[in-house]
Amino acid sequence: xxxxxxxxxxxxxxxxxxxxxxxxxxxxxxxxxxxxxxxxxxxxxxxxxxxxxxxxxxxxxxxxxxxxxxxxxxxxxxxxxxxxxxxxxxxxxxxxxxxxxxxxxxxxxxxxxxxxxxxxxxxxxxxxxxxxxxxxxxxxxxxxxxxxxxxxxxxxxxxxxxxxxxxxxxxxxxxxxxxxxxxxxxxxxxxxxxxxxxxxxxxxxxxxxxxxxxxxxxxxxxxxxxxxxxxxxxxxxxxxxxxxxxxxxxxxxxxxxx
Amino acid sequence: xxxxxxxxxxxxxxxxxxxxxxxxxxxxxxxxxxxxxxxxxxxxxxxxxxxxxxxxxxxxxxxxxxxxxxxxxxxxxxxxxxxxxxxxxxxxxxxxxxxxxxxxxxxxxxxxxxxxxxxxxxxxxxxxxxxxxxxxxxxxxxxxxxxxxxxxxxxxxxxxxxxxxxxxxxxxxxxxxxxxxxxxxxxxxxxxxxxxxxxxxxxxxxxxxxxxxxxxxxxxxxxxxxxx
Numbered sequence: 001x002x003x004x005x006x007x008x009x010x011x012x013x014x015x016x017x018x019x020x021x022x023x024x025x026x027x028x029x030x031x032x033x034x035x036x037x038x039x040x041x042x043x044x045x046x047x048x049x050x051x052x053x054x055x056x057x058x059x060x061x062x063x064x065x066x067x068x069x070x071x072x073x074x075x076x077x078x079x080x081x082x083x084x085x086x087x088x089x090x091x092x093x094x095x096x097x098x099x100x101x102x103x104x105x106x107x108x109x110x111x112x113x114x115x116x117x118x119x120x121x122x123x124x125x126x127x128x129x130x131x132x133x134x135x136x137x138x139x140x141x142x143x144x145x146x147x148x149x150x151x152x153x154x155x156x157x158x159x160x161x162x163x164x165x166x167x168x169x170x171x172x173x174x175x176x177x178x179x180x181x182x183x184x185x186x187x188x189x190x191x192x193x194x195x196x197x198x199x200x201x202x203x204x205x206x207x208x209x210x211x212x213x214x215x216x217x218x219x220x221x222x223x224x225x226x227x228x229x230x231x232x233x234x235x236x237x238x239x240x241x242x243x244x245x246x247x248x249x250x251x252x253x254x255x256x257x258x
Numbered sequence: 259x260x261x262x263x264x265x266x267x268x269x270x271x272x273x274x275x276x277x278x279x280x281x282x283x284x285x286x287x288x289x290x291x292x293x294x295x296x297x298x299x300x301x302x303x304x305x306x307x308x309x310x311x312x313x314x315x316x317x318x319x320x321x322x323x324x325x326x327x328x329x330x331x332x333x334x335x336x337x338x339x340x341x342x343x344x345x346x347x348x349x350x351x352x353x354x355x356x357x358x359x360x361x362x363x364x365x366x367x368x369x370x371x372x373x374x375x376x377x378x379x380x381x382x383x384x385x386x387x388x389x390x391x392x393x394x395x396x397x398x399x400x401x402x403x404x405x406x407x408x409x410x411x412x413x414x415x416x417x418x419x420x421x422x423x424x425x426x427x428x429x430x431x432x433x434x435x436x437x438x439x440x441x442x443x444x445x446x447x448x449x450x451x452x453x454x455x456x457x458x459x460x461x462x463x464x465x466x467x468x469x470x471x472x473x474x475x476x477x478x479x480x481x482x483x484x485x486x
Contacts, residue, residue, distance in 0.1 A: 052381075052385055053384060054384060054385075083389075087389070090384075090385075090387045091387050094385065095385040097378060097381065097382065097385075099378050100378075101376070101378035101379060101381060101382035103379065104401065105401055114386070115386035115387065115388065118388060118392050118396065119386065119387045119388060119389075119392075163386070164386075167387065
């Protein structure tokens, strides 16, 4: 096995008195596609939000490409990471949100161009060419000058993916990206993710309730329950032949067709 | 009481001279308040709880004391305080006094605008690795400020109407001129009527302009929200 691109070691997270994650150990290999499943409140989203630096772990270590994300060495001591430290690692990670979070005051082309121009100081002309290409790839090449409010939910989510891809992250996080969509729009978004997964080189962590989809594209499925990893393994083993009673119970609420 | 049209027309050009002082002072105070308002907003977002509450209390104190008292303090009391005391000309004192007073209101307007921006916008900006400065200038403020423009405009009109307070510390604007004329010739009704008319002449069209702006921003929002 290669060196993991992301490594969680005994990660805990509490919100006030409530401990939502009670010791997570998880390795993600480069280019690996991992689906995180589990009941709501089990901490799936918190796991990826900590990697995106949106939440700070209460305890434990998250390494990204061998570098400690939330702590840094200063004069021989480990101290809490500061902004520049987080900034230097965060570029390897991208995220797509449940509620899209597109910037409503910009066209979708501007949404895609903003970060590469500002953060990576790439030339506007090149960024524009890449952005147009990226939007064509997600099937929105004819809509580049529209504003987010003029798009359907599925289209917005595809823009959000294009925008995240523009930063060429090594790890892409998907936070229940189809949960806020009307059922008939889910397919077009999953299609784009499936294509991305086939392309291969990017690691992907998907928090999802789409079991069929997880079975289809994931290399590994991780079942989270009550703040701990209850069971993990090959999608077939987890989704079709679950061992633990809790997982069986959880899956009985979904119909997995295969 | 005798209403004299001669006096009325005679005082118009006199008071019109003061009009420009009033307008200039209003704009200067407003600009100062607009910039200073951001100061309170940023102070209220400093991580340290102590610093935050200290500045919160100062702002609250300024907001709940009358602007006239603050003007008198800056103009009459500040110069006699040892070490830090500075004597200011009336115009500068008025800009400082009224500007600081209104900045505490402006900051509340900004704050409401900033809080109305969805927290997902902050998160998306973080996920795209924008710096704190870029988040504010490119993402948050462009969304926070436009909806508050009508409110900001209202404060401009309110401030315009508060500026005559400056005559109490000797800024020679419309009210001051009218008052002088009155005491000199014992004719108060005509010059003060002229002052009121000038105020009406400026604030009424401004109010209409602001309600137009308000509609414009609402429409813009509607247009963008056709589907979804």
